[in-house]
Structures are given as C-alpha cells and as structure tokens.
Amino acid sequence: MDTATSFALIAPELLLAVSSLLLVLAAAWGGDKAARPVTILAVSALFGAGLLLWPVLHLGKVGPETWAFGDLLRADAFAGFAKALIYLAAIGCLVVTPSWFDRMKAMKPEYPVLVLLATLGMSLMVSASDLLTLYLGLELNSLAAYVLAAYLRNDSKSAEAGLKYFVLGALASGILLYGMSLLYGFTGTTSFAGIREALSGEMSNGMLFGVIFVLAGLAFKIAAVPFHMWTPDVYEGAPTPVTTFFATAPKVAAVALTARVALDAFGGQVDAWRQVVIFAALASIVVGALGAIGQNNLKRLLAYSSINNVGFILIGLAAASVAGASAMFVYLAIYVAMSLGSFVALMMLHDEDGRALETFDDIAGLSTKRPALAWCLLALMFSLAGIPPLLGFWGKFVVFQAAVEANLVALAAIGIAASVIGAFYYIKFIKVMFFDAASPATVADSTRAHWAVLGITTLIVSPLGYFLTRSFGDLGDKAASALFLLP
Amino acid sequence: MIQTIAFYLFAVLMIASAVFVITARNPVHSVLWLILAFFNAAGLMVLVGAEFIAMLLVIVYVGAVAVLFLFVVMMLDIDFAELRAGFIKNFPLGIAIAMVLLAELVLGIGAYQAGALQLGTPDGLAAPMADRSNIESLGALMYGRYLILFEVAGMILLVAMVGAIVLTHRPPKSARASQNISRQVARRPEDAVVMKQPTVGQGVEL
Numbered sequence: 001m002d003t004a005t006s007f008a009l010i011a012p013e014l015l016l017a018v019s020s021l022l023l024v025l026a027a028a029w030g031g032d033k034a035a036r037p038v039t040i041l042a043v044s045a046l047f048g049a050g051l052l053l054w055p056v057l058h059l060g061k062v063g064p065e066t067w068a069f070g071d072l073l074r075a076d077a078f079a080g081f082a083k084a085l086i087y088l089a090a091i092g093c094l095v096v097t098p099s100w101f102d103r104m105k106a107m108k109p110e111y112p113v114l115v116l117l118a119t120l121g122m123s124l125m126v127s128a129s130d131l132l133t134l135y136l137g138l139e140l141n142s143l144a145a146y147v148l149a150a151y152l153r154n155d156s157k158s159a160e161a162g163l164k165y166f167v168l169g170a171l172a173s174g175i176l177l178y179g180m181s182l183l184y185g186f187t188g189t190t191s192f193a194g195i196r197e198a199l200s201g202e203m204s205n206g207m208l209f210g211v212i213f214v215l216a217g218l219a220f221k222i223a224a225v226p227f228h229m230w231t232p233d234v235y236e237g238a239p240t241p242v243t244t245f246f247a248t249a250p251k252v253a254a255v256a257l258t259a260r261v262a263l264d265a266f267g268g269q270v271d272a273w274r275q276v277v278i279f280a281a282l283a284s285i286v287v288g289a290l291g292a293i294g295q296n297n298l299k300r301l302l303a304y305s306s307i308n309n310v311g312f313i314l315i316g317l318a319a320a321s322v323a324g325a326s327a328m329f330v331y332l333a334i335y336v337a338m339s340l341g342s343f344v345a346l347m348m349l350h351d352e353d354g355r356a357l358e359t360f361d362d363i364a365g366l367s368t369k370r371p372a373l374a375w376c377l378l379a380l381m382f383s384l385a386g387i388p389p390l391l392g393f394w395g396k397f398v399v400f401q402a403a404v405e406a407n408l409v410a411l412a413a414i415g416i417a418a419s420v421i422g423a424f425y426y427i428k429f430i431k432v433m434f435f436d437a438a439s440p441a442t443v444a445d446s447t448r449a450h451w452a453v454l455g456i457t458t459l460i461v462s463p464l465g466y467f468l469t470r471s472f473g474d475l476g477d478k479a480a481s482a483l484f485l486l487p
Numbered sequence: 488m489i490q491t492i493a494f495y496l497f498a499v500l501m502i503a504s505a506v507f508v509i510t511a512r513n514p515v516h517s518v519l520w521l522i523l524a525f526f527n528a529a530g531l532m533v534l535v536g537a538e539f540i541a542m543l544l545v546i547v548y549v550g551a552v553a554v555l556f557l558f559v560v561m562m563l564d565i566d567f568a569e570l571r572a573g574f575i576k577n578f579p580l581g582i583a584i585a586m587v588l589l590a591e592l593v594l595g596i597g598a599y600q601a602g603a604l605q606l607g608t609p610d611g612l613a614a615p616m617a618d619r620s621n622i623e624s625l626g627a628l629m630y631g632r633y634l635i636l637f638e639v640a641g642m643i644l645l646v647a648m649v650g651a652i653v654l655t656h657r658p659p660k661s662a663r664a665s666q667n668i669s670r671q672v673a674r675r676p677e678d679a680v681v682m683k684q685p686t687v688g689q690g691v692e693l
Contacts, residue, residue, distance in 0.1 A: 006635075010635075017642060021645075024645070024649060055590075058614050069634070069635045072633070072635060072636065073635070106540060109652065110649055110653045112653075113649065114650070114653070117642065117645070117646050117649075120642065121642075124639060132633070132637060133635075136636055136639045136640060136643065137639070139643055140642055140643050140646060143643060143646045143647060144646050144650070144651070147646070147649075147650035147653055147654060150654055151653070153654050153655075162654075171512075275531070310605075354605065427497065476575060
C-alpha cells in the first residue's frame with residue numbers, strides 16, 4: 001500500500017490536524033476576541049471531518065483495503081461509526097460552550113483548539129490497530145483533557161480536578177504501558193494482528209499479565225469499577241462544559257478502543273479476559289447505582305450515572321459476539337445522547353448572577369419555574385433509568401438480549417436487578433423537580449444554542465427515537481462485523 | 488570477560504542508586520542518585536551495542552531532564568544553609584561517586600573496544616544486523632514505517648505546549664509606564680484635584 005492511499009484513508013484525521021494547527025495560529029494572533037470565530041471554525045472542521053466519514057460508513061468497509069501505513073491504522077466501518085459519534089458529541093459540546101464561559105469571561109480561543117486536538121487523539125484511538133498508535137492516540141487525547149479539566153485555573157475546584165485527573169491518568173498510562181511492554185516482550189510484535197496470532201496457542205503467565213494490565217489501564221480510561229475513583233471528583237470539579245465533553249466523546253473513544261483491543265488483539269483468548277470484563281461490568285453497575293444514592297451534587301450524581309452506564313456497555317463486550325458488539329455500539333450511541341442532554345440541562349441551570357445551580361435543593365420545584373427544562377430532564381432521567389417508552393430502554397434491552405444469547409443469563413439477570421437500584425436516584429431527580437416545594441433560587445434564561453442541543457437530544461431519547469433504531473442497529477452491525485473481520 | 492564484569496558493575500550500581508533515589512531524604516540527593524542511575528543505564532546500553540540509545544540517555548536524561556528536575560527541586564522549600572553545613576562531611580562521598588563514574592567510564596570504553604555483549608536470544612542466534620549503524624536503522628524506521636506516529640508525537644508535544652501556555656500565561660502588565668494620550672487629554676481638574684480645609688489637630692482624610 002502506497003503512502004498516498006494511506007493518506008486518503010486518514011483524510012478525517014488530516015483535516016482535524018491541519019485545521020487545529022491553523023486555528024492555533026488564529027488563536028495566537030487573534031487574542032481573546034477570536035474565541036467565537038475559532039469555535040465556529042472548529043465546529044465546521046469537525047463537521048467536515050464527519051462528512052469525510054460518509055463513504056466508510058455507507059459502504060461498511062472492512063479488511064485490508066482499510067489498513068493505512070502498513071496496518072498501523074484501520075479506517076474501517078467500526079472506526080467510522082465511533083468517529084461519527086465522537087465528532088457529533090464534540091460538536092454538541094462546542095456549541096454550548098462559549099455562552100457558559102462568557103458568563104465568567106473565561107472563553108479563550110485555545111479551548112476549541114484543545115477540543116479539536118483531543119478529538120484528533122480520539123480518532124487515532126478508535127482506528128488504532130497497533131499498540132503504538134493506541135498509546136499515542138490515548139496520550140494526545142488525555143493530555144488535552146488534563147488541560148481542559150484545569151481550564152478555569154483561578155477556580156480551586158477546577159485546578160484540583162485537573163491535578164487529580166493528571167496524576168491518576170499518568171498512573172493509568174503507566175499500567176497500560178507496562179502491560180504493553182509485557183505483551184511486546186512475550187509476543188514479539190506490537191500489531192494487533194500479530195498479537196492475536198501469537199496469543200492463539202497456549203498462553204503463558206507473562207502474556208496473561210500483559211492482557212490483564214492492558215485491560216486495567218483501559219478500565220481507568222473508561223472509568224469502570226474498580227478504576228473509577230477519579231470520576232466523581234473530576235466530573236464535579238471540571239467546568240460543566242468540560243464535564244459534558246468528558247462524559248461523551250472520550251468515553252466513546254475509550255470504550256471503542258477497549259472493544260477493539262479485547263475483540264481483535266485478544267480475540268483468540270476470550271476466556272482469558274471474559275471474567276475480568278464480567279466483574280468490571282457488574283461492579284460498575286452496582287457501585288454506580290449505590291454510590292449515586294447519597295449524592296447531593298448533581299454533577300457528582302451524573303458521574304456515578306456514567307460509571308453505571310459503562311457497566312451496561314461492558315455487558316455487551318462480555319458477550320464477545322457480533323450481536324454483543326453491535327449492542328454495545330447501539331447503547332453507546334444512546335448513552336451519548338442521554339448524557340449530552342442531561343449535562344447541557346445542568347449547564348442551563350444557573351441564576352441571574354451566573355451562579356450554577358447544581359444541588360438537589362436548588363432544583364426543587366423546577367417544574368413551576370421552568371416547565372420546559374423540567375420536562376426535558378424528566379425524559380432524559382426516565383431514559384437513563386431505562387423506563388420503556390423511552391430510548392434508554394431499548395439500549396439496555398439489546399445489551400441484555402446479546403448477553404442472554406451468549407449464555408450469560410446470570411450476568412443479564414444481575415444486571416437487570418441492579419438497574420432497578422439505579423432507577424431510584426433518577427426518579428428522585430424527577431420527584432424533587434415536580435413534587436417538592438419550589439426553592440427560592442431563580443433560574444435565568446438560557447441561550448438558543450443550549451435549547452437546540454437539549455431539544456435534539458431529548459427528541460432522540462423520546463419515543464420518536466425508535467425511528468432511529470433501524471439505522472443505529474444497521475450501523476452497529478456493520479461496525480461489529482468490521483471488528484470480527486467478517487465481510 | 489571484561490564485558491561480564493562491566494555488566495554486573497553497571498547493573499548493581501544502577502539498582503543500588505535507584506534504591507537510593509527513593510530512600511534519600513533530601514530531594515537534591517535523590518536527583519543526584521537518579522543521574523547516577525541514568526549513567527549506569529547508558530553503560531548497559533553501550534554494552535549491548537546500542538550506542539545511540541546510550542547517547543540519548545546521557546544527553547536527554549542526564550543533560551536536560553535531570554537539570555530540569557534540579558530546577559524543580561530548587562523551588563521546593565529547602566534549607567540550603569543546612570545543606571552547605573554538610574558539605575565537608577559529605578565531601579568524601581561526593582569524591583567517591585565521582586571516582587565510581589570515572590572508573591565506569593574507563594571500564595565502559597574498554598568493554599566497548601572489546602566488542603558488544605553476545606545477547607541470549609530464544610533460538611541462540613541474534614538477528615544479524617543490517618549492514619548499517621543503529622542510528623541509520625532507527626532513522627529508517629522513524630521516518631519510514633512509523634512516520635505517521637512520529638508526526639502524532641509532534642502533535643502531542645504541541646498540545647503540551649499549548650496546555651502549558653493556557654494554564655500559566657497571564658496577560659503581561661507592561662513593565663514600562665505606557666502613555667495613553669487620550670486619557671491624559673480627557674482628564675479634568677475636578678477628577679484629579681481635591682480641595683481640603685484641614686482643621687487644626689485633625690488629619691486629612693483623602
């Protein structure tokens with residue numbers, strides 16, 4: 001494969017890289033005045049990169065024709081699906097950001113540039129088919145994320161979030177690198193295809209340690225229990241637009257990367273990692289559900305909710321089948337819509353002075369003050385809880401169906417039982433908004449951009465979203481078959 | 488024979504100094520032990536015939552990173568008077584470490600002259616080196632097969648730079664007094680001058 005073809009395959013990444021370089025220059029010369037134009041340009045770059053994905057998504061390409069640079073990167077249907085989700089989530093986050101930061105006069109043109117660079121890293125992560133690409137993509141994404149978490153540098157909570165995220169993220173990278181070095185030592189190759197081949201026979205202890213360490217490092221990045229401890233603090237401390245970003249795009253990238261590593265590189269040794277994934281899935285569901293109950297801060301609560309959701313996604317991975325992977329991607333798409341919507345709703349909750357309303361006491365009786373916002377939140381919370389007419393139910397349904405088909409009935413049963421615990425705090429949200437006496441705090445008007453994103457995500461999770469299930473399922477199947485190298 | 492002796496010397500010293508890095512109570516000593524550990528790692532690399540990596544270790548780690556560490560350590564709150572008080576007491580130790588480094592240098596060069604260590608590989612045969620130096624081989628890999636990853640590493644460094652500036656840069660307050668003519672012209676006497684009638688025994692309140 002010649003270099004030109006390779007470059008054509010990574011066209012979306014090239015577009016993101018070139019536009020972020022140009023926007024760095026624009027930010028350097030334009031100063032703070034350039035913040036809004038740079039944001040608009042960054043959104044259009046993401047949109048353009050998304051359009052470049054169309055052929056891959058439409059044709060559902062798999063196999064060697066999608067391998068770039070001698071199988072360092074794979075621009076197949078799976079990567080295309082994940083990238084489309086990531087770009088959409090990043091666009092949603094960027095659209096709602098400027099007006100939030102303008103309230104504290106903190107919007108700088110570097111913000112959209114960092115988001116673009118993080119998105120470039122995520123693009124590389126989901127198309128990685130070599131440990132080196134995996135690591136570099138992950139670091140590009142993480143490094144930008146650390147800076148974003150500490151973005152409000154004069155706010156002690158934001159600085160704390162950045163520092164915690166950096167220290168624990170560095171630890172996770174260390175664990176991941178150690179696992180990768182073991183794998184390289186015992187298999188003699190860094191490419192996923194080579195590792196798969198080397199692992200196909202008898203597995204030595206060193207290989208097993210490598211597999212476990214790599215999975216542990218990835219579990220840190222997707223915030224699965226027992227490597228979830230950073231999530232509540234970082235999500236609470238980081239500025240809300242940044243939290244919105246963390247809960248959506250990087251989550252998709254890390255989950256997709258985990259799926260690719262588990263099913264492609266370690267695909268020949270499913271039994272070696274299945275118990276690990278099953279444990280992480282169940283522990284995430286239970287800890288995510290129980291941990292959220294005592295929380296009064298809404299951002300912390302949604303952080304636990306994201307841990308809980310990662311558990312359900314991992315159930316799809318534990319099935320280790322085409323149906324399981326496809327269910328995972330469908331759940332991921334629905335999860336992105338739900339968490340984008342609920343965090344944007346949190347961003348809209350602030351009083352006239354710009355103080356954020358982020359505890360249960362603040363939103364008491366919201367339905368009398370801002371009925372439209374309260375009803376949107378109601379739809380999102382019922383959907384997160386998985387109550388039937390809303391789309392969240394369908395996501396849980398396909399995941400559990402895949403688990404049952406893979407003879408993991410016990411796992412599915414425990415998962416369903418634990419999701420009932422999770423329903424408690426989602427419904428508490430609704431009880432506080434609709435049935436409690438109104439709090440004295442007033443809720444200020446929100447900008448059109450916030451309403452637009454909230455409206456779109458609410459429409460997706462509403463029963464109308466079932467019209468999307470066919471195309472979601474279709475794309476999910478194509479992506480899953482790309483992962484299993486089926487034509 | 489000389490290679491084996493050199494190997495054990497470097498390896499033992501490296502592990503010992505790595506232990507001292509984490510047990511030393513004084514951070515400056517920690518950094519100095521770290522430098523010794525890096526030197527020994529470089530020695531090991533020379534022994535296996537990877538001269539380029541050895542040079543990188545010395546130049547990048549000892550030269551740049553260790554100096555950077557020292558800067559950071561200097562910013563910590565350390566009582567330097569107390570440190571200097573121990574100078575005479577620690578002088579023999581310092582001389583001893585310097586002698587160790589000198590001996591290693593001689594031994595390392597000697598071992599290198601005697602040819603690279605024969606590495607044990609699973610099948611007992613080391614892969615034959617292509618007919619070029621290992622700098623050339625590394626360059627061919629980095630700018631050929633792994634070109635795209637090399638570029639991505641560049642992007643990561645860019646993110647680090649942008650991030651450092653975003654988190655620390657504050658708009659500069661100009662050191663020189665700057666003249667704003669329109670402000671000077673717009674200044675009116677009533678804004679600038681206050682008339683006071685101080686009574687005897689009372690201060691003036693401005």
